[in-house]
Amino acid sequence: MAMMETTMKNFFLFLSQNKLMNQAAKKWGLRFGANRFVAGETIREAIQKVQNLNEKGLVCTLDHLGEFVFSREEAIESADYCVKTLDAIHQAGVNSNLSLKLTQIGLDIDIDLCRSNMRRILDTAKKYGNFVRIDMEDYGHCQQTLDLLEELRRDYDNVGTVIQAYLYRTEKDIEKMKGVSLRLVKGAYKESPEVAYPDKKDVDENYKKIIKMHLLSGSYTAIASHDDQIIEYTKRLVEEYKIPRDQFEFQMLYGIRTQAQVELARQGYTMRVYVPYGNDWYGYFMRRLAERPANVAFVLKGMVSK
Numbered sequence: 001m002a003m004m005e006t007t008m009k010n011f012f013l014f015l016s017q018n019k020l021m022n023q024a025a026k027k028w029g030l031r032f033g034a035n036r037f038v039a040g041e042t043i044r045e046a047i048q049k050v051q052n053l054n055e056k057g058l059v060c061t062l063d064h065l066g067e068f069v070f071s072r073e074e075a076i077e078s079a080d081y082c083v084k085t086l087d088a089i090h091q092a093g094v095n096s097n098l099s100l101k102l103t104q105i106g107l108d109i110d111i112d113l114c115r116s117n118m119r120r121i122l123d124t125a126k127k128y129g130n131f132v133r134i135d136m137e138d139y140g141h142c143q144q145t146l147d148l149l150e151e152l153r154r155d156y157d158n159v160g161t162v163i164q165a166y167l168y169r170t171e172k173d174i175e176k177m178k179g180v181s182l183r184l185v186k187g188a189y190k191e192s193p194e195v196a197y198p199d200k201k202d203v204d205e206n207y208k209k210i211i212k213m214h215l216l217s218g219s220y221t222a223i224a225s226h227d228d229q230i231i232e233y234t235k236r237l238v239e240e241y242k243i244p245r246d247q248f249e250f251q252m253l254y255g256i257r258t259q260a261q262v263e264l265a266r267q268g269y270t271m272r273v274y275v276p277y278g279n280d281w282y283g284y285f286m287r288r289l290a291e292r293p294a295n296v297a298f299v300l301k302g303m304v305s306k
């Protein structure tokens with residue numbers, strides 16, 4: 001069973017990197033049950049979903065999906081979408097910040113382009129009193145992301161990033177990031193055992209360790225996980241160390257464990273839903289399928305019953 005799960009995981013992670021499928025999927029519209037995980041193709045649809053979630057007591061972070069950005073034009077267009085998303089959040093008066101990936105706005109093309117795009121987005125967010133979180137991508141982009149964040153933080157206090165528990169380097173990174181708003185996750189990419197714990201048990205242990213380190217350093221911490229074991233651990237920890245509720249939040253992905261999301265909000269915790277939208281949904285969708293075989297069964301059932 002474990003071997004089958006690993007094979008499926010690798011299969012969907014492999015598919016997630018297929019550029020041709022990615023290009024084709026943009027023309028298909030949301031297919032194969034992707035609308036369970038993606039809030040819509042347009043900003044209007046996404047804002048409507050955010051409004052619905054806000055009404056249930058959940059706050060959000062919007063992500064305009066984008067992968068395989070190789071030209072300057074695409075990177076600028078992607079940054080324009082981020083700005084438009086911040087405008088739309090402000091105009092609609094919904095409770096949401098913004099998440100983005102640096103490769104979307106030019107990290108692999110030209111670091112200066114990426115930096116200037118990032119500054120434009122952060123200026124817009126600042127104007128609205130909003131916050132931008134830089135998602136963490138694969139290991140190859142980790143150091144560049146942390147370097148750019150450090151540089152941006154000299155001028156902006158409305159930016160943070162993500163730290164992945166599966167990387168060996170993570171504990172050292174956390175030590176250096178006191179006071180930085182961090183989202184802590186297990187890690188979603190396929191990494192070599194040379195840089196990341198291959199064993200899930202070690203990842204979970206390291207995850208708990210960095211949650212404790214960052215919270216006890218007095219820093220704002222977002223615990224982004226669907227794992228009950230991690231959520232219960234955090235609840236006990238904040239209770240034991242009397243960590244105020246405005247120093248941390250839980251986060252989950254749109255469409256995953258929706259009941260648990262509402263329940264955490266009902267218990268008085270800040271619960272933020274990561275809401276992806278846009279026509280570039282293919283890679284994101286494949287990574288969600290890779291995470292959990294039960295999601296594949298769900299999708300297959302949806303395809304058959306249509």
Ligand code: FDA
Nearest residue numbers: 135136162185186187188224225226227251252253274291
């Ligand atoms: P784990 O995968 O161990 O699952 C624990 C339990 O949660 C499962 O047994 C199941 O019950 C439930 N569950 C998990 N995934 C599910 C699914 N897809 N469908 C249904 N149930 C599911 N990663 C990264 O590398 N960089 C990033 O920037 C981010 N950003 C990010 C934001 C937010 C808000 C979240 C929630 C996650 C991320 N991630 C991420 C992804 C993260 O690294 C990780 O891959 C997933 O969250 C899955 O790990 P869990 O902690 O949820 O537990």
